[in-house]
Amino acid sequence: MTTLIRANLPVLVVIAPLFVAFILPPLARRIRLVEALALLGAVLGLGGAGYLASIVLTQQENPFIYQLGGWPAPWGIELVAGSLGVFFLLVVGVSVPVLLFAQGNLAAEVGGAERVTRFYVLYLLLVGAMAGMAVTNDMFNVYVLVEVATLSCCGLVSARRYPRAAEAAFTYLILATLGSALVLGGIGLIYLITGHLNMGFAAQELSRVWLARPHVVLMAVSLIVVGFGVKAALFPLHVWLPDAHSTAPSPASAILSGLAVKGYLICLVKFLYGVFGPTLLQEFAVHRILTLLGGVGIITGSILALTQEELKRRLAYSTVAQVGYLILGFGLLNVTGLAGALFYLASHAVIKATLFLAAGAMLAATGKRNVRDLAGVGRKMPITMAAFTIGSLGLIGLPLFSGFIGKWYLLLGSWEAGLILPAVAILAGSVLCAAYLLPVIRAAYFAPAPEEDWPDPGRPQKLALLLLAAAVVILGVRPGPFLELAQKAAAELLAFY
């Protein structure tokens, strides 16, 4: 049994959540069972990811290559659990505490048992798709997983009975479908000139043929960058994100902002470095464009976040800014910068999940959306606000919190690349981040507490918040294996440069 599981780990981490997702719908009446099963599905995924990570990290098999159906690489679909894949699989583990937070209190936000079950089904589909994006090495497979993830996200956004949520989901659906179409176009062009859908083979072929057809390659790069850019809310294409992420139910906001956006970014990394390769990126100056858009995204996203009164909208705009950091790191084209971006991706996944869940708990307890009305909440809901504070400090990038290490490596990376402006943008982003998050904390702790009774959320919710907050601190104090994995992944991606 163990050998069976070990031999099939890369596919099991993907299909475990999917299997559970499809068991759930007929059980809608027994909501307790549905919740327990959903949690089980996510925990199984995380457990598999941990086991896989232990195999890859101890160099027993690195990368762990798995051929679906036993068909070898250029013909069959290949799953590759290398450093990057395992790294993102571990990040997908954020879905476990978020699901823990959802236990027992979704009905208030989403509606009856049937709607709650639908939420869990979509959630697990999203988790499965994210795990698939982490390990797949086939371009068309990426497209399919992107579609699964996108449609699940739309369902999650509209899970609440709320007209604004439906509107946001519709906007998101249209823009995301446009993004998928662009990605598919890009994949089609690559397939047209290389004849391969496997990323490794396509990359080899592309390095031979791109000189003969530079315009096709340029077109493919642009389609892929713009397509994933729409989905990952890259700066000028972010218009759907604030509405979608702020109107979704809180666990959905946490998973959408924390994880879903990152899945598309991992796919983008796979395409940029795994298919096109750094040399081609440099040839077309794609890396400059990425750095520029990232830098502008940091500043604009942060300023827009500063102007938001509603707490969840402020956090959603902050996601746009943080995506800017990642994109900026992808464009630096050196190991330090890319490792920093990858580590920041993991740290932002944890931090943003913490912040959104804490904001959701406050919203549920107080019924107040705006930052101004939340004065004094820190004394009434100590645990929630403590988690929020730790998350905020992490996002600002203070030492001892996980955001610091990512930002530090990004700074070193831009220094290495000899670029001053990205470094300025990174620092300015931190200052702006402090400007839009610290007032929340100040008002929460130092304003007089109101008369109303605002209780902390229930036990599973508190546990989820504490777990996430602990992860923020642990990643900041002892980044050890995680940072190592990020550096190894970055080194492998830039190996031929």
Added chain:
Amino acid sequence: MRDFILKRAASLILPFIFVYGIYVILHGAVSPGGSFAGGIIVGLSFIAFSTIYGIEQGRAKLPEKVLVWTESYGTLWYGLMGLVGLVRGVPFLANKLAGVDLGTPGTLSSGGLIPLIGLGVGIRVASTIVTLFFTIMEEER
């Protein structure tokens, strides 16, 4: 609709459409069509039934509960067929490698597990399209 001729004709034709859909689903590996197209045909036979005999009759034939079951477990069936490979000690979704007899080329059994996988997909597609139809029709009222 209270059209006698339509109802009689439908009662003659619809069973054949249904069976033809199943045929297309199962023979996806050896003939044009496949589980998606076949599933649509199967679903269509139910949709035509509900338009001709009325939504209530259609609902009685396929209650919501049945649709939920077929929709989720049709997909699950696909996954279970993939596990056949795992159990035999070969990769997920393996067909011939899993020791399935592939029979003579051109016949139904030459697909190995594919007709069975297709059956799951077909059931899922059929129930999805029927669900969509019922949802749209009930929204209009």
